[in-house]
Amino acid sequence: RAQAQASRAIAQRVAKSAPDLVWERYSLFSTALASLAKGSGVRGILEVNAPLIEEQRRHRRLDDEAGARSALVEQSGAARAIICVSDPVRAWVEEMTGTERAHTVPNGVDTNRITPVTEEAGRVVVTFVGTLKPWHGVEHLIGARALASSPWDLRIIGDGPQREALEEAARAAGVDVDFRGAVAPHEVPSHLEGSAIAVAPYPAPADEADHYFSPLKVYEYMAAGLPVVASALGQIPVALLGCGVLVPPSDTAVLARAIDALAQDPERRTELGAQARLAAEERHSWEGVVGRVLELVEA
Structure with missing residues (x-):
């Protein structure tokens, strides 16, 4: 319930800035992206880094699995593209939602912050x-x-x-x-x-x-x-x-x-x-x- 309330509050605040594009990282029960898409028609990206429903059920506690799945389905339906960090995550999203808009786009790195190093002489x-x-x-x-x-x-x-x-x-x-x-x-x-x-x-x-x-x-x-x-x-x-x-x-x-x-x-x-x-x-x-x-x- 608290997550749902927070999602609505976030959607209302973001809508005030009239964004051209919204990028949301998937979290349990959030429907912020879906709310924005319904209210303003803004294009949205849903980034999924892990099968959170599975993680929560296995390692912590999940009292409302149906609600968590419903939120994911709603978010996936509203997103213009669903970005998954790996093939297993994409497969999980497809299985949970039936979407055909999920894509694998792995994480990246700042190649300006991290540049080639030099081996220390005489040691490996x-x-x-x-x-x-x-x-x-x-x-x-x-x-x-x-x-x-x-x-x-x-x-x-x-x-x-x-x-x-x-x-x-x-x-x-x-x-x-x-x-x-x-x-x-x-x-x-x-x-x-x-x-x-x-x-x-x-x-x-x-x-x-x-x-x-x-x-x-x-x-x-x-x-x-x-x-x-x-x-x-x-x-x-x-x-x-x-x-x-x-x-x-x-x-x-x-x-x-x-x-x-x-x-x-x-x-x-x-x-x-x-x-x-x-x-x-x-x-x-x-x-x-x-x-x-x-x-x-x-x-």
């Missing part, structure tokens, strides 16, 4: 950026370092509830890890500096459909001109086409071998890093993302 630094939570699989990265046959160094940028356990795991394995802790978004580029390889070691989900993310970290790695080693899940294989190395999720031994191979091959790192930066500029810049969305609205 392997870097992870993200919150230290179970679904990021950082324990597999620490395990890979313990199994490594090449002398690469591990840097972990970020903090979270798993940090203490990960630090203990590193100590138990005899692995020296540079834990940088939490950093502000604008500081990420400087912490990437000196890196040679970047990693997104997502673990295997119970159901692959659960990996519906469009990981910002992967696009940031690419913008930094880094070769990326990542789990072959969700939208990642599409993003890394021709510019990264894919590994099976939760396979620590294969992850170690993939990183070792790149650590021993500077020419391959340079080649993949250059392709990653080019892909970030040509396919994943925020300017390009917005351009594709506007084309869909005008279609």
Whole structure:
């Protein structure tokens, strides 16, 4: 009820500015976009980043699932285009609403804020950026370092509830890890500096459909001109086409071998890093993302 009231209030306030276009990020029970479209005929974009109804039901509590679904159907019906960050999210929206206006447009990256880094001389630094939570699989990265046959160094940028356990795991394995802790978004580029390889070691989900993310970290790695080693899940294989190395999720031994191979091959790192930066500029810049969305609205 509170969400519905907030949606109406937002719609009324936005309508006063007479916008040409409204872009709303999907939230449970919101019908703000639909209200605006009915009241003023303004064109609207609905951005869907996750199957929120499923998330709420599985991980929290959802007392009015029918109401949540009705709101999504109403919003989808009012939107000129529905933008989904991954194919699994698009499939979920289509299943829930029956719409034919859903499109996959993955997340992007600011290629002016994040620019190519320079490897530190004499070292191969392997870097992870993200919150230290179970679904990021950082324990597999620490395990890979313990199994490594090449002398690469591990840097972990970020903090979270798993940090203490990960630090203990590193100590138990005899692995020296540079834990940088939490950093502000604008500081990420400087912490990437000196890196040679970047990693997104997502673990295997119970159901692959659960990996519906469009990981910002992967696009940031690419913008930094880094070769990326990542789990072959969700939208990642599409993003890394021709510019990264894919590994099976939760396979620590294969992850170690993939990183070792790149650590021993500077020419391959340079080649993949250059392709990653080019892909970030040509396919994943925020300017390009917005351009594709506007084309869909005008279609």
